[in-house]
Amino acid sequence: MNSTAQKLETSTPIDTSCYADVTDAIRKEAARILADGTVTAVVGYKAGRRAGTTMPAIVTDPAEAGGLIFSPACVNNLALYLTKAKKDVVKKGRIAIVAKGCDMRALAGLMGESQIKREEIFIIGVVCAGVKGSGAVNSEPLTTGNLARKCRECTVRTPEGADLVAGTMPSLPELTPVEALEMARLEAMTPAERWAFWKEQFSRCVRCMACRQVCPFCYCEQCLCDKNRPQAVESTPRPAGNMAWHIVRAMHLAGRCAGCAECERVCPMEIPLNLLNRKMALEMKELYGFEAGLAPQEKGPLSSYKEDDDQSFIK
Amino acid sequence: MHETKEKHDFEPKIVAFVCTWCTYAGADLAGTSRLHYPSNVRVLKFPCTGRIDPVFILRAFQRGADGVLVSGCHPGDCHYMAGNLHARRRFAAFRGLLDFVGVDLNRLQFSWVSAAEGGKWVEVVTDLTERIRAMGPMEEFKALETEECWSGELNSPELQEAYNNI
Ligand code: SF4
Numbered sequence: 001m002n003s004t005a006q007k008l009e010t011s012t013p014i015d016t017s018c019y020a021d022v023t024d025a026i027r028k029e030a031a032r033i034l035a036d037g038t039v040t041a042v043v044g045y046k047a048g049r050r051a052g053t054t055m056p057a058i059v060t061d062p063a064e065a066g067g068l069i070f071s072p073a074c075v076n077n078l079a080l081y082l083t084k085a086k087k088d089v090v091k092k093g094r095i096a097i098v099a100k101g102c103d104m105r106a107l108a109g110l111m112g113e114s115q116i117k118r119e120e121i122f123i124i125g126v127v128c129a130g131v132k133g134s135g136a137v138n139s140e141p142l143t144t145g146n147l148a149r150k151c152r153e154c155t156v157r158t159p160e161g162a163d164l165v166a167g168t169m170p171s172l173p174e175l176t177p178v179e180a181l182e183m184a185r186l187e188a189m190t191p192a193e194r195w196a197f198w199k200e201q202f203s204r205c206v207r208c209m210a211c212r213q214v215c216p217f218c219y220c221e222q223c224l225c226d227k228n229r230p231q232a233v234e235s236t237p238r239p240a241g242n243m244a245w246h247i248v249r250a251m252h253l254a255g256r257c258a259g260c261a262e263c264e265r266v267c268p269m270e271i272p273l274n275l276l277n278r279k280m281a282l283e284m285k286e287l288y289g290f291e292a293g294l295a296p297q298e299k300g301p302l303s304s305y306k307e308d309d310d311q312s313f314i315k
Numbered sequence: 316m317h318e319t320k321e322k323h324d325f326e327p328k329i330v331a332f333v334c335t336w337c338t339y340a341g342a343d344l345a346g347t348s349r350l351h352y353p354s355n356v357r358v359l360k361f362p363c364t365g366r367i368d369p370v371f372i373l374r375a376f377q378r379g380a381d382g383v384l385v386s387g388c389h390p391g392d393c394h395y396m397a398g399n400l401h402a403r404r405r406f407a408a409f410r411g412l413l414d415f416v417g418v419d420l421n422r423l424q425f426s427w428v429s430a431a432e433g434g435k436w437v438e439v440v441t442d443l444t445e446r447i448r449a450m451g452p453m454e455e456f457k458a459l460e461t462e463e464c465w466s467g468e469l470n471s472p473e474l475q476e477a478y479n480n481i
């Protein structure tokens with residue numbers, strides 16, 4: 001649903017010429033910091049097996065730094081590999097990570113949650129004109145038609161707070177905020193219509209848990225949703241359990257989600273998960289003036305409080 | 316002295332998650348003061364509102380509650396200092412989420428009832444019960460419990476066709 005809706009729109013190509021410079025800069029910097037011992041590993045992207053795809057790569061040898069790339073297919077949020085749950089991926093020492101602006105938000109969030117320390121990582125920030133959305137054809141260049149939904153409303157194209165920022169930003173064509181429009185459409189519905197909408201969406205969920213596995217903030221070693229004594233969330237892919245899973249997922253990420261939309265990207269059933277994340281982010285902003293991951297914060301909005309928080313809904 | 320019991324077509328099931336230090340004691344006071352309130356409410360006692368996970372509310376709805384009440388100590392009175400202040404934020408967020416997935420928030424009530432407020436407990440419970448009674452049963456979550464994603468039929472025309480095409 002996500003990708004087809006965008007294809008209706010006429011596509012204008014997006015200037016991605018800067019990605020070559022970015023790739024060069026990443027390679028040079030990675031080789032330098034690996035060689036001089038600043039870091040023990042670089043988490044970045046390398047070309048995938050099929051043309052036009054990429055995959056995450058962990059480089060420890062300066063000679064291999066030449067394999068790192070940056071392209072519109074670099075969709076993954078690599079922050080995932082730095083959490084404590086992935087401690088076998090990155091063993092020890094200072095680690096460098098290639099991060100787009102949206103990935104930087106997740107890094108800031110993880111720092112706030114004591115998953116990583118700023119001094120233990122080296123951030124190679126990249127300027128980003130956007131990455132491809134789900135369903136985009138590998139051989140096609142990046143256009144306004146196949147751009148990821150999150151990239152249409154991106155405000156962090158040039159990351160701040162990185163150790164190095166690679167590349168310069170090209171000018172971009174006008175982009176329709178597809179997701180914001182979808183949000184407005186949902187908000188305007190009656191509760192019963194929204195229930196019908198989500199019921200249909202969630203009924204497709206196959207409970208593969210890809211959305212959880214890809215999320216940098218779902219690093220709990222034991223997920224509430226896997227427990228069965230007592231069982232809070234039914235684990236079979238049936239409507240009851242699916243509804244519970246999605247409510248619990250959104251709730252557990254409220255005030256923490258970085259909005260990287262990875263969960264939505266990996267969903268094989270094309271469930272618009274980021275709408276739920278976005279709703280929670282809006283609530284956090286309206287109620288507590290909190291925005292995820294702009295700077296590392298010691299306490300998230302749901303692990304802190306103020307004496308005068310709104311309680312108009314409490315009798 | 317006893318009021319005559321009114322007959323209703325629909326008796327809602329209401330689950331109340333309450334903190335033991337304030338609201339539970341408040342409900343107790345209502346009892347010892349011989350105040351009347353609807354017996355529709357099933358009270359579950361917790362150490363603090365901070366212990367009441369939104370997933371409990373979800374579970375209550377899934378298991379057939381028509382309405383849920385969450386009640387604890389007034390701000391400043393929490394036995395654990397700030398359990399209720401954390402809970403206040405959590406529940407505000409949870410309400411927003413439930414509203415977004417299409418749950419009618421009139422089915423969910425939060426309140427502060429202290430150990431001395433037996434009267435307020437009666438009022439909160441009565442109001443909620445009457446409101447839910449007027450709204451009728453909560454069907455949404457209950458319907459999900461019995462639904463399956465697929466028809467359950469093993470020889471539907473679609474499956475037959477797919478099978479023949481193998
Ligand atoms: S919930 Fe989704 S959008 Fe939010 S941080 Fe996790 S993967 Fe990213």
Ligand code: SF4
Pocket residue numbers: 204205206207208209210211212263266267268269270271273
């Ligand atoms: S990735 Fe999609 S199908 Fe898989 S559990 Fe998440 S929402 Fe369900």
Ligand code: FES
Pocket residue numbers: 334335336337362363364365387388392393394395396397398399
């Ligand atoms: S002890 Fe009553 S709300 Fe915390």
